[in-house]
Amino acid sequence: xxxxxxxxxxxxxxxxxxxxxxxxxxxxxxxxxxxxxxxxxxxxxxxxxxxxxxxxxxxxxxxxxxxxxxxxxxxxxxxxxxxxxxxxxxxxxxxxxxxxxxxxxxxxxxxxxxxxxxxxxxxxxxxxxxxxxxxxxxxxxxxxxxxxxxxxxxxxxxxxxxxxxxxxxxxxxxxxxxxxxxxxxxxxxxxxxxxxxxxxxxxxxxxxxxxxxxxxxxxxxxxxxxxxxxxxxxxxxxxxxxxxxxxxxxxxxxxxxxxxxxxxxxxxxxxxxxxxxxxxxxxxxxxxxxxxxxxxxxxxxxxxxxxxxxxxxxxxxxxxxxxxxxxxxxxxxxxxxxxxxxxxxxxxxxxxxxxxx
Amino acid sequence: xxxxxxxxxxxxxxxxxxxxxxxxxxxxxxxxxxxxxxxxxxxxxxxxxxxxxxxxxxxxxxxxxxxxxxxxxxxxxxxxxxxxxxxxxxxxxxxxxxxxxxxxxxxxxxxxxxxxxxxxxxxxxxxxxxxxxxxxxxxxxxxxxxxxxxxxxxxxxxxxxxxxxxxxxxxxxxxxxxxxxxxxxxxxxxxxxxxxxxxxxxxxxxxxxxxxxxxxxxxxxxxxxxxxxxxxxxxxxxxxxxxxxxxxxxxxxxxxxxxxxxxxxxxxxxxxxxxxxxxxxxxxxxxxxxxxxxxxxxxxxxxxxxxxxxxxxxxxxxxxxxxxxxxxxxxxxxxxxxxxxxxxxxxxxxxxxxxxxxxxxxxxxxxxxxxxxx
Ligand SMILES: Cc1ncc(C[n+]2csc(CCOP(=O)(O)OP(=O)(O)O)c2C)c(N)n1
Ligand SMILES: [Mg+2]
Numbered sequence: 001x002x003x004x005x006x007x008x009x010x011x012x013x014x015x016x017x018x019x020x021x022x023x024x025x026x027x028x029x030x031x032x033x034x035x036x037x038x039x040x041x042x043x044x045x046x047x048x049x050x051x052x053x054x055x056x057x058x059x060x061x062x063x064x065x066x067x068x069x070x071x072x073x074x075x076x077x078x079x080x081x082x083x084x085x086x087x088x089x090x091x092x093x094x095x096x097x098x099x100x101x102x103x104x105x106x107x108x109x110x111x112x113x114x115x116x117x118x119x120x121x122x123x124x125x126x127x128x129x130x131x132x133x134x135x136x137x138x139x140x141x142x143x144x145x146x147x148x149x150x151x152x153x154x155x156x157x158x159x160x161x162x163x164x165x166x167x168x169x170x171x172x173x174x175x176x177x178x179x180x181x182x183x184x185x186x187x188x189x190x191x192x193x194x195x196x197x198x199x200x201x202x203x204x205x206x207x208x209x210x211x212x213x214x215x216x217x218x219x220x221x222x223x224x225x226x227x228x229x230x231x232x233x234x235x236x237x238x239x240x241x242x243x244x245x246x247x248x249x250x251x252x253x254x255x256x257x258x259x260x261x262x263x264x265x266x267x268x269x270x271x272x273x274x275x276x277x278x279x280x281x282x283x284x285x286x287x288x289x290x291x292x293x294x295x296x297x298x299x300x301x302x303x304x305x306x307x308x309x310x311x312x313x314x315x316x317x318x319x320x321x322x323x324x325x326x327x328x329x330x331x332x333x334x335x336x337x338x339x340x341x342x343x344x345x346x347x348x349x350x351x352x353x354x355x356x357x
Numbered sequence: 358x359x360x361x362x363x364x365x366x367x368x369x370x371x372x373x374x375x376x377x378x379x380x381x382x383x384x385x386x387x388x389x390x391x392x393x394x395x396x397x398x399x400x401x402x403x404x405x406x407x408x409x410x411x412x413x414x415x416x417x418x419x420x421x422x423x424x425x426x427x428x429x430x431x432x433x434x435x436x437x438x439x440x441x442x443x444x445x446x447x448x449x450x451x452x453x454x455x456x457x458x459x460x461x462x463x464x465x466x467x468x469x470x471x472x473x474x475x476x477x478x479x480x481x482x483x484x485x486x487x488x489x490x491x492x493x494x495x496x497x498x499x500x501x502x503x504x505x506x507x508x509x510x511x512x513x514x515x516x517x518x519x520x521x522x523x524x525x526x527x528x529x530x531x532x533x534x535x536x537x538x539x540x541x542x543x544x545x546x547x548x549x550x551x552x553x554x555x556x557x558x559x560x561x562x563x564x565x566x567x568x569x570x571x572x573x574x575x576x577x578x579x580x581x582x583x584x585x586x587x588x589x590x591x592x593x594x595x596x597x598x599x600x601x602x603x604x605x606x607x608x609x610x611x612x613x614x615x616x617x618x619x620x621x622x623x624x625x626x627x628x629x630x631x632x633x634x635x636x637x638x639x640x641x642x643x644x645x646x647x648x649x650x651x652x653x654x655x656x657x658x659x660x661x662x663x664x665x666x667x668x669x670x671x672x673x674x675x676x677x678x679x680x681x682x683x684x685x686x687x688x689x690x691x692x693x694x695x696x697x698x699x700x701x702x703x704x705x706x707x708x709x710x711x712x713x714x715x716x717x718x719x720x721x722x723x724x725x726x727x728x729x730x731x
Contacts (some may be wrong), residue, residue, distance in 0.1 A: 066556035066629060086485045089526035090493055090554055121492065121527065124712045141368075156473050160492050326706055332397045332473040339688045 005055055009106045012134055012142030016197045017053070019221040024228070028216035030184050039209040041070045041183040041324040042148075045190035046073070046110060049218055050080055053108060056194060059086040059095050060149075062110030070150065071113045093119050096147065097125035100117065103199075104133060113149030116203060118162040121329075130199040131174035146193045148202035151179070152243060152293050153337055155206050156334040159329035164294035166242075169201060170270050171298070176224055177270040181245035183213045183266055188222030195221070205243040225272035229281070229314055233261025236351050237281040238305055241267040241293040244342050248291055251347035259354055270300050278304065279311040286317035289350045291342050296324035318354040323347055368569045370581045373588035376641045378649025389438075391656055397438060397587050398647045398657075399665055401430040404455040405644060407464060407670040408618070410677060411471065412418030415622040421679070423471045426615030428585070430455045431643030432549050433519070435590025436612070439598050440517050440545075446485040448500035448518040449461050450493075452549060452616075456519070464488055464657040464672070465679035472680060475694075488617070494520065494527030497546065501533045504542035515543045515601045517594070523554025523562050525571055533577075534609070538575040543601035545594060546572070546609045549584060556629040572609035585643040615641070 002134060007015075036044075041326040050056045058073060058080075064087040067074040083085070088095040099109035099262040113119045119126060126147055133143040153162035170177050178193055178200060180186040193200040230245070231252050238248040245266045263281045267274060282288045288308055292301035303324040310321050323342045331337050373384045389397070408427050414420040426433070428454060437456030440447065444502040447453075447460055458464055461484040470477030470489055478488035487503075490496035500518030507514045524530055524547060528651040537544045548568050552559050565571065572579035578600065590612060597608035615638035619626045626635075651657035692699060699707070 037564055062556055087557060087561055090523045091526045093528050167397055327703060328691045328695055334473055336686060336688060336691055
């Protein structure tokens with residue numbers, strides 16, 4: 001017999017069970033030798049939260065028996081059993097919609113989309129229900145749910161299978177959007193997402209699942225809405241989120257060889273957007289390049305640039321610049337896909353362009 | 358009478374050619390001629406060869422992810438044979454190469470697609486096939502839409518659409534079925550029930566005894582057949598296409614078959630299914646039984662088999678060469694098919710490969726314009 005769950009049904013009413021957040025410098029060190037993969041960091045976050053809270057379950061295609069299409073949930077079926085690690089039929093609209101209601105009724109679902117590309121067939125539940133539930137019930141029905149999965153191109157999977165949903169979905173009020181760029185953040189942000197009382201869209205990158213870095217064994221929570229400054233410089237601010245943060249770091253290293261030192265900011269969450277940190281940096285450097293792995297039109301980069309203009313107009317020494325993908329569906333061919341995506345070369349060129357005027 | 362039965366139904370199963378190559382003569386009457394069977398057999402063997410080579414190409418890094426068709430050739434070719442080439446349309450997903458090939462899709466297009474070249478979906482005129490579709494379930498609605506347009510245009514044509522057992526869990530499948538039935542469109546729904554959807558077995562996918570019975574809810578003629586039997590696949594599909602062409606609306610056919618290979622080259626099926634299950638299905642391989650049948654009729658022997666195998670190898674190696682010899686697309690190419698007339702901002706992107714912030718002079722940005730394709 002599973003244990004009874006006695007917490008209230010309307011999660012909007014609380015208690016919210018929020019973690020205690022500490023400031024960045026009090027978080028466990030990013031340096032160390034406990035080197036694990038990005039996918040393991042995600043698994044650790046889910047497993048820790050599932051041990052702590054019996055209301056949390058994971059549902060999706062292939063998540064249980066198969067250990068996840070990308071092996072993120074490896075071993076979780078053995079630990080938590082089939083009532084909490086749940087294989088779903090191929091019905092994205094179904095398991096998203098049902099889980100939204102389970103969240104309203106006091107559970108804490110983690111919904112895995114094999115790829116965010118497949119969330120498109122579940123657009124109504126995730127955008128029209130989850131994101132508006134609290135608002136449309138006059139504050140009564142909360143919706144503490146996490147939708148997570150692979151986002152972004154780069155795996156040569158063709159245009160329908162390579163979606164970057166951040167530009168599209170970030171437009172919708174009522175949800176939070178998280179996009180970690182490294183294993184350390186993946187763990188700390190996913191734990192926060194699971195504890196969050198609102199719907200969270202958590203965007204992972206298939207390209208990064210094998211990335212390895214030190215991840216502390218202890219529990220830690222990274223607050224939403226706090227960008228991380230990964231590098232300091234006066235010449236230009238590089239702002240990004242998710243996988244292209246790594247391209248920015250590479251570009252910044254190369255630029256530094258030519259004496260161009262950049263601030264590199266990792267937004268970590270798209271909603272909430274930490275415009276304060278971005279503005280503070282741009283007001284110091286006077287220049288900004290926003291790097292975004294989705295299409296340029298109406299993108300997150302466009303939003304960041306608009307807010308930069310609102311906050312920093314008088315400080316700008318050059319027009320803010322964006323590096324996005326080409327304004328076309330993701331090309332299927334390997335070489336073309338790389339040319340279409342932001343890459344260090346294009347970032348270096350964009351920075352040089354505005355720094356050298 | 359306060360309680361009475363208002364609806365009763367049953368599902369018919371059909372097998373004509375069993376796994377030992379025995380034919381049910383009565384059911385086989387007026388179906389496939391000897392020549393037809395030889396033709397279909399040769400196609401199946403050639404497609405099996407394509408499958409093996411495609412797998413190797415992926416393993417050696419010359420192709421992207423590829424879904425093998427192995428074991429499902431009879432369902433594809435038997436049904437495809439019942440559609441009129443160049444008249445009827447096929448709306449495929451990704452596991453019915455034999456039907457596409459038979460309907461005139463040049464074989465190297467199939468490779469080209471999986472090599473990541475959109476030109477593999479640039480289907481030649483006169484070949485009535487829509488592009489390979491990856492978002493599960495969404496293409497069945499297209500099959501209904503095309504059939505509906507045909508009906509309004511008063512064309513005596515039929516649309517065949519292919520999908521797997523797993524696909525019937527998507528909402529789009531049910532919407533397609535309902536529309537087809539309410540609008541009485543000339544659509545034939547062909548479910549290749551290969552028992553698995555990646556690692557999800559049929560029993561976890563649905564709680565119904567058969568896939569075929571799902572059609573009952575939509576008031577559609579439906580049946581289940583042995584999908585490894587070209588005769589049954591042909592006969593069931595022919596009945597459905599005849600009915601549709603005569604204005605009798607849509608039909609559903611569950612073809613019971615088995616995916617002998619992995620889901621795709623990104624999968625390793627040994628991790629989740631029993632070798633005993635696979636071995637049992639290997640004995641039901643459609644190619645084995647068709648050959649046994651041909652041999653029993655004196656239409657086949659080892660000599661012909663060796664010649665066919667050689668021919669299949671030659672065809673497929675030529676196909677590989679054709680796919681690999683095509684000039685690789687350049688970055689200009691991905692702008693070519695964006696709009697009927699390429700707008701100014703995309704012309705600028707094409708010429709500079711600058712994708713945004715294009716207010717500045719590209720030369721200043723240190724970006725080389727890519728050479729225009731001639
Ligand atoms: C909307 C959507 N969800 C999930 C997937 C991932 N996916 C690709 S194939 C597949 C299984 C399909 O199974 P089935 O319909 O039985 O066809 P089969 O592969 O067995 O031929 C899944 C889940 C997808 N391509 N599209
Ligand atoms: Mg299947």
